[in-house]
Structures are given as structure tokens and as C-alpha cells.
Amino acid sequence: MEIIECVPNFSTSELKAVELIINEVKKTRNAFLLDYTFDDYYNRLVVSFVGDKKSVVEAALNASFKALELIDMRTHKGQHPRIGAVDVVPFIPIKNVTIEECVELSKKFGETLAEKSGVPVYLYGEAATSPERRDLDWIRKGEYEKLAEMIIKPERKPDFGPAAFNPKSGATITGARKLMAGFNVNLGTNDLKIAKKIAKALHSKKGGFSNVKAMAAFIPEKNITQIGMSISNFEKTPLYRVFELLKVECARYNVPIVGSEFCGMAPLKALIDIAAYYLKIDNLTEDRVLEIAIQNAMEKGGNFE
Amino acid sequence: MEIIECVPNFSTSELKAVELIINEVKKTRNAFLLDYTFDDYYNRLVVSFVGDKKSVVEAALNASFKALELIDMRTHKGQHPRIGAVDVVPFIPIKNVTIEECVELSKKFGETLAEKSGVPVYLYGEAATSPERRDLDWIRKGEYEKLAEMIIKPERKPDFGPAAFNPKSGATITGARKLMAGFNVNLGTNDLKIAKKIAKALHSKKGGFSNVKAMAAFIPEKNITQIGMSISNFEKTPLYRVFELLKVECARYNVPIVGSEFCGMAPLKALIDIAAYYLKIDNLTEDRVLEIAIQNAMEKGGNFE
Numbered sequence: 001m002e003i004i005e006c007v008p009n010f011s012t013s014e015l016k017a018v019e020l021i022i023n024e025v026k027k028t029r030n031a032f033l034l035d036y037t038f039d040d041y042y043n044r045l046v047v048s049f050v051g052d053k054k055s056v057v058e059a060a061l062n063a064s065f066k067a068l069e070l071i072d073m074r075t076h077k078g079q080h081p082r083i084g085a086v087d088v089v090p091f092i093p094i095k096n097v098t099i100e101e102c103v104e105l106s107k108k109f110g111e112t113l114a115e116k117s118g119v120p121v122y123l124y125g126e127a128a129t130s131p132e133r134r135d136l137d138w139i140r141k142g143e144y145e146k147l148a149e150m151i152i153k154p155e156r157k158p159d160f161g162p163a164a165f166n167p168k169s170g171a172t173i174t175g176a177r178k179l180m181a182g183f184n185v186n187l188g189t190n191d192l193k194i195a196k197k198i199a200k201a202l203h204s205k206k207g208g209f210s211n212v213k214a215m216a217a218f219i220p221e222k223n224i225t226q227i228g229m230s231i232s233n234f235e236k237t238p239l240y241r242v243f244e245l246l247k248v249e250c251a252r253y254n255v256p257i258v259g260s261e262f263c264g265m266a267p268l269k270a271l272i273d274i275a276a277y278y279l280k281i282d283n284l285t286e287d288r289v290l291e292i293a294i295q296n297a298m299e300k301g302g303n304f305e
Numbered sequence: 306m307e308i309i310e311c312v313p314n315f316s317t318s319e320l321k322a323v324e325l326i327i328n329e330v331k332k333t334r335n336a337f338l339l340d341y342t343f344d345d346y347y348n349r350l351v352v353s354f355v356g357d358k359k360s361v362v363e364a365a366l367n368a369s370f371k372a373l374e375l376i377d378m379r380t381h382k383g384q385h386p387r388i389g390a391v392d393v394v395p396f397i398p399i400k401n402v403t404i405e406e407c408v409e410l411s412k413k414f415g416e417t418l419a420e421k422s423g424v425p426v427y428l429y430g431e432a433a434t435s436p437e438r439r440d441l442d443w444i445r446k447g448e449y450e451k452l453a454e455m456i457i458k459p460e461r462k463p464d465f466g467p468a469a470f471n472p473k474s475g476a477t478i479t480g481a482r483k484l485m486a487g488f489n490v491n492l493g494t495n496d497l498k499i500a501k502k503i504a505k506a507l508h509s510k511k512g513g514f515s516n517v518k519a520m521a522a523f524i525p526e527k528n529i530t531q532i533g534m535s536i537s538n539f540e541k542t543p544l545y546r547v548f549e550l551l552k553v554e555c556a557r558y559n560v561p562i563v564g565s566e567f568c569g570m571a572p573l574k575a576l577i578d579i580a581a582y583y584l585k586i587d588n589l590t591e592d593r594v595l596e597i598a599i600q601n602a603m604e605k606g607g608n609f610e
Contacts, residue, residue: 003599032602034595050599094599179595185585243584259587265595266580268573275571275579279548280490282564288340290484290570291591294308294355294399295600297337 002097004056004105005034005179007264008089010045010067011082011170013038017070018045024062025049031059035265041219042228043078044087046182048264050094053101057109060089061116064172068117073144073170079217080228083140083147084170086113090125091176102176103127110174114161117169120151121160125175129159136173137213144170181234181270182263185227185246188256192218195225198249202229202242209245211237224258238273268292307402309361309410310339310484312569313394315350315372316387316475318343322375323350329367330354336364340570346524347533348383349392351487353569355399358406362414365394366421369477373422378449378475384522385533388445388452389475391418395430396481407481408432415479419466422474425456426465430480434464441478442518449475486539486575487568490532490551493561497523500530503554507534507547514550516542529563543578573597 010021018038025033031051038045049059064086071085089109091102103126110121128134132155142150148165150156157163158171187195195216200206202214211233217226227246231237243260250257268286276284286292315326323343330338336356343350354364369391376390394414396407408431415426433439437460447455453470455461462468463476492500500521505511507519516538522531532551536542548565555562573591581589591597 005595032599032605034598034602035593050602094595239584257585260585261587262589262593265598266589266593268594268596271576271580271594274583275576278583279544279579280562280565281567283566284571286596288567288571289573289576290310290339290399291573291597291600293339293570294310294337297339297355300337 001095002052002101003050003095004053004097004102005048005050005092005094006056006060006089007046007048007092008060008063009082009087010047010063010071011043011073011076011078011085011087012045012067012071013040013043017067020070021045021063021066022047024066025059028055028059028062030055037263040221041078041217042080043076044080044082046264053097053105056091057105057112060109061112064089064113065117068119068169072168074167076144080215081137081140081143082170083144084119084172086119086169086172088124088136089172089174091174092179093176094179099126099176099178106174106176110160110172113172113174114158119161119166119169120158120163120171122171122173123159123175124173125177127175139173147171178233179267181231181239181267183229183231183239183242183260184263185229185243185260186219186222186258187225187227187250188258189225189253190218190223192216192225194253194255195227198246198253198255199227201249202227202245209237209242212242228263230263234267234270234273238277239270240274240277306400307357307406308355308400309358309402309407310353310355310397310399311361311365311394312351312353312397313365313368314387314392315352315368315376316348316378316381316383316390316392317350317372317376318345318348319375322372325375326350326368326371327352329371330364333360333364333367335360342568345526346383346522347385348381349385349387351569358402358410361396362410362417365414366417369394369418370422373424373474377473379472381449385520386442386445386448387475388449389424389471389477391424391474391477393429393441394477394479396479397484398481399484404431404481404483411479411481415465415477418477418479419463424466424471424474425463425468425476427476427478428464428480429478430482432480444478452476483538484572486536486544486572488534488536488544488547488565489568490534490548490565491524491527491563492530492532492555493563494530494558495523495528497521497530499558499560500532503551503558503560504532506554507532507550514542514547517547533568535568539572539575539578543582544575545579545582
């Protein structure tokens with residue numbers, strides 16, 4: 001049986017809208033909600049759910065139609081870059097499914113969404129139709145605010161839907177990518193300039209780690225700053241290494257690290273790499289973790305009653 | 306459905322014997338072998354398997370009968386304390402089963418083993434019939450070599466089987482306990498005296514952490530020493546804290562840590578605690594780990610096809 005994860009990002013943190021969007025996932029047969037997080041400073045809702053091919057596309061569409069109905073981009077503000085109400089909808093292979101199959105799912109999702117809602121849709125990641133479009137940030141350049149002038153450029157023509165600005169909903173980006181790790185680190189400073197310097201040191205395009213995107217944000221209710229990171233290949237660029245460099249850069253500015261969190265689910269492999277590094281463990285693999293070994297043994301055994 | 310883990314320890318590292326003992330577990334319906342490790346310096350085989358109530362007892366008995374047939378304690382030498390061919394057989398609650406039910410399983414195992422093989426059996430841990438007997442080391446005091454004189458003392462009367470020395474097989478200890486973590490750390494020194502001092506600093510009875518047993522061993526083929534630890538409650542005494550103290554003591558003697566390994570399976574909770582400590586993660590729980598969240602969601606959902 002195949003398992004696909006879908007992690008749609010919606011441009012809202014309004015309680016009622018969050019609840020209604022989430023409900024669309026919960027209502028979909030064979031789709032299973034894993035997690036959702038939202039906050040005021042990003043003004044963004046990140047949902048994570050799994051399902052088989054049919055159900056992930058169905059749940060992603062239902063949640064997106066609800067989000068398009070409820071969100072009006074004309075009044076949206078937030079610290080996270082975004083281009084539309086249904087900002088980005090990645091499909092991620094987890095088990096018994098290839099990245100190519102996830103590309104097909106994203107195309108199906110994008111085509112249906114554009115057809116039924118009239119919202120322009122771009123394909124990114126493994127589903128991209130040109131090399132530049134592999135990069136989410138390239139497509140999102142100028143964000144919602146400049147979309148009206150960007151969308152009419154030939155190189156920014158949507159993959160599905162009209163090449164025309166949709167004031168209420170902006171545009172949507174969908175595609176397929178490998179599992180990545182989202183990790184936020186809170187800094188004991190309210191100085192966004194320092195936080196931005198630290199984020200820059202880690203960011204791939206600014207000379208940092210090749211698989212890391214990092215941004216700085218201010219969190220008003222705590223009066224601190226946060227480094228938000230996504231690590232696209234956490235096997236090649238393990239989290240402990242990113243964190244150790246972050247510690248080095250923080251020390252430079254005398255900024256304490258006051259806490260951190262995974263944004264979305266924590267992949268087991270990322271935890272294993274952390275434990276293996278700090279405790280110098282030679283032979284730790286996923287199938288040496290009790291809970292996973294039991295799962296694997298029982299799946300193989302089959303007739304455990 | 307209930308899941309019980311059983312981790313029997315047998316006094317052999319002879320390849321053919323290992324294979325035949327393991328096969329008894331593999332052959333048992335609804336019992337699933339997770340792992341087995343053995344080595345010359347401990348001269349000990351540690352097997353880990355899971356199953357439901359019926360199958361764990363059945364697999365434990367079958368493997369034990371085979372071990373009693375193949376192992377002769379009169380010629381056994383090894384650095385790990387042991388009292389018999391089937392040295393210790395703990396039953397551990399994993400899912401949908403209480404520790405009390407595991408006590409019953411261990412009694413059933415012990416009684417049947419004694420009855421069919423004539424080997425004296427002691428109950429320990431949660432199954433102990435007196436306070437001293439909760440402690441494995443108390444029962445194992447004097448080891449196999451002094452068992453002949455110990456077994457006739459009233460306070461060392463076996464719980465099942467004859468109060469008489471069995472030269473070929475020694476005695477067996479069985480019982481129920483909670484999940485614990487086994488962790489071995491290799492030291493870049495061949496000086497066993499130093500390794501023993503470091504082990505002593507960690508060991509509960511010698512002033513160390515209350516949930517830690519630690520011993521030192523020499524590994525001839527690598528010409529190094531090893532600290533072997535078992536942490537009976539790794540939630541109260543997390544592994545990172547034990548490891549950090551170990552680092553402190555190693556620094557005192559200028560001994561490098563050259564590697565480490567889990568002995569048996571790594572409990573997920575232990576990995577989470579390590580990651581949370583070193584990366585200062587505030588809110589990491591088992592259900593925030595992707596693979597576990599998927600498993601839980603699908604079990605709850607039921608009808609995922």
C-alpha cells in the first residue's frame with residue numbers, strides 16, 4: 001500500500017478559517033491529518049496529512065477550495081513569503097510510491113484546481129516545466145503584491161489556468177519533492193538585523209549550506225526573533241551540523257538560543273542523525289529503533305493477530 | 306492487539322549454537338525476531354523478539370530448551386556476570402499489555418521451564434517473590450561458580466525447580482520489567498583499571514545515577530575497553546545526561562570516547578530525549594515523529610486500504 005504526504009500551506013491564521021480548512025481534510029475518506037500549525041507573525045497555516053493517491057489529491061482539493069472561498073489576499077499580511085491564498089501544495093513520497101508518481105499527483109491537483117476555480121497554478125520542484133521553476137522562490141519572486149505585473153511575463157506564464165492576476169486568490173504553486181525537515185530556532189534577541197545576519201550565514205544562496213533555506217522573523221508576543229529553516233536534503237546536510245553552525249554564528253553576536261521546534265513532523269532519520277552525532281553512535285539505523293523494528297517485523301510476518 | 310517483548314540472554318557465542326537458538330524463535334508462529342547480538346568477550350547471546358502472550362512464552366521456551374541442550378556451563382567463560390546457560394529471560398510490556406500480565410507470563414515461562422528441564426528458576430524484577438530478588442545482581446551473586454553453595458541457602462531457594470546445583474545448566478532468572486536502554490561506549494584506552502573507575506562513577510550502587518548499571522570490559526580484538534550500561538528508567542535518567550557525565554569522567558583521565566552503540570533495540574523515546582536536549586527542542590514527543598504519526602493515524606482511521 002502506498003503512502004503520500006501532502007503539506008499544503010494556506011495564507012491564513014484566522015481561527016474559524018483554520019478549522020474549516022482542516023475539516024475538509026478530516027472529512028476525506030482514507031486521508032489522515034497528522035498535524036497543523038499556524039501563527040500570527042507568519043499569518044500562515046501549514047497542514048500535514050497522508051493518504052493513498054486518490055485520497056491525498058481529493059483532500060488537497062477540498063481543503064484548497066475551502067481556503068479559496070475564505071481567504072482574501074487583498075487584506076493579507078505576514079512575514080513569510082507567499083503568492084496566493086493556497087500558496088504551495090507539495091506532494092511527498094513516503095512509502096511504496098515514487099517521486100514520479102507524486103509529480104503526476106501534483107499535476108492532477110494543479111489542473112483540477114485551475115479548471116474548477118480559475119486560479120493560476122505553477123508547477124515546481126520535481127514537477128517543474130523549466131529549470132528555474134524547480135525553485136519555489138523563483139516562482140514566488142515579487143510575491144502576491146507584484147503578481148499582477150509578473151504573471152503577464154512569458155517566463156512566468158502559469159502551467160494551468162489563466163495568465164491573469166486574480167486579486168482575491170493570487171496564484172498557487174504545486175509540485176513534488178522529497179521529504180524535508182522544517183526547523184525553527186528562537187533567539188534571545190529582538191534585534192531583527194542580527195537575526196537576519198545569522199539566517200544569511202546558513203542560507204544556501206548566500207554562501208551557507210547547499211540544502212538549507214533560512215529566514216529571520218520577529219515574534220511580537222515573545223519579543224524575540226526566530227530563524228526559520230527548511231532543509232531540503234537532511235541526509236546530506238544533517239540537522240546537527242546546521243545547528244552547530246547556528247551556535248557558532250549566535251556566539252559571534254552574543255545571542256543565546258532559547259529554544260527550537262520542528263515545523264511540521266520530525267522525520268525519524270533526522271533524529272537518528274542527531275543522536276548518532278552527539279553520542280558518537282556507530283551503527284544506528286531506522287530498523288534499530290524498537291518501534292520501527294516491531295512495525296517492520298509484523299508487516300513482514302503478516303499473520304500476527 | 307497486545308505486544309510483549311522478550312529479551313533472553315544465553316551464555317554462548319558459539320556460531321552454530323547461536324543459529325540453532327535463533328531458529329527456535331523464527332519457527333514460532335506469531336513471534337517476530339527483532340535482533341540478536343553476541344560476542345566473544347562477553348561470550349553471551351542477547352536475543353530480542355516480540356509477540357502476543359501465547360507466542361512470546363512459546364518462543365522463549367523453545368529457544369531455552371535448545372540452549373539448555375547445547376550449552377555446557379562447566380566450560381563457559383565470559384566477562385559478563387551470569388548464573389546459567391539460560392541466564393535471564395525478561396518479559397517487557399510494549400503495547401496493550403500491563404506489567405502485571407508480563408509477571409504472569411514470566412511465571413508461566415519459569416514454571417514450565419523448571420518442570421520440563423529440571424533447571425532451578427528464580428523470579429526477579431516485578432515478578433520477584435521477595436524485595437531482594439527484585440535485583441538481578443542479588444540473585445546472580447557468586448555467579449555460576451558459587452551456585453552450588455548459594456542454592457542450598459534458604460534465602461536463595463529457587464522459585465521453581467529443585468534447590469540443587471545443576472552443573473551443566475546452572476540456574477535461570479526470569480521476570481517482568483519495563484523497557485530499558487542498553488548502551489555501550491568504547492573508550493580509546495586498553496587500561497581496564499581506568500575503565501572500571503569510569504564505570505564506577507556512573508553505577509547506581511556506587512554513587513552514580515539511580516537508574517544506571519555500568520560495568521567495564523576489555524575488548525581484545527580492538528585492544529580497547531568498553532563501558533557497558535543498562536538504564537532501567539531512561540525517562541527519569543535520560544541517556545544524554547549519562548553520556549555527558551561519562552564525557553566528564555573520561556576527560557578526567559584523558560581518555561577519548563571512540564564510539565558507542567545501543568545494545569539491543571533503541572527506544573524511540575531515548576532518541577527523542579537526546580535530540581531535544583542537544584538541539585533545545587521544546588515540544589518533541591513521539592507523536593510528532595512522522596513515521597509514528599502515520600502509524601497512529603492509520604490505526605485510528607482503520608479503513609486505509
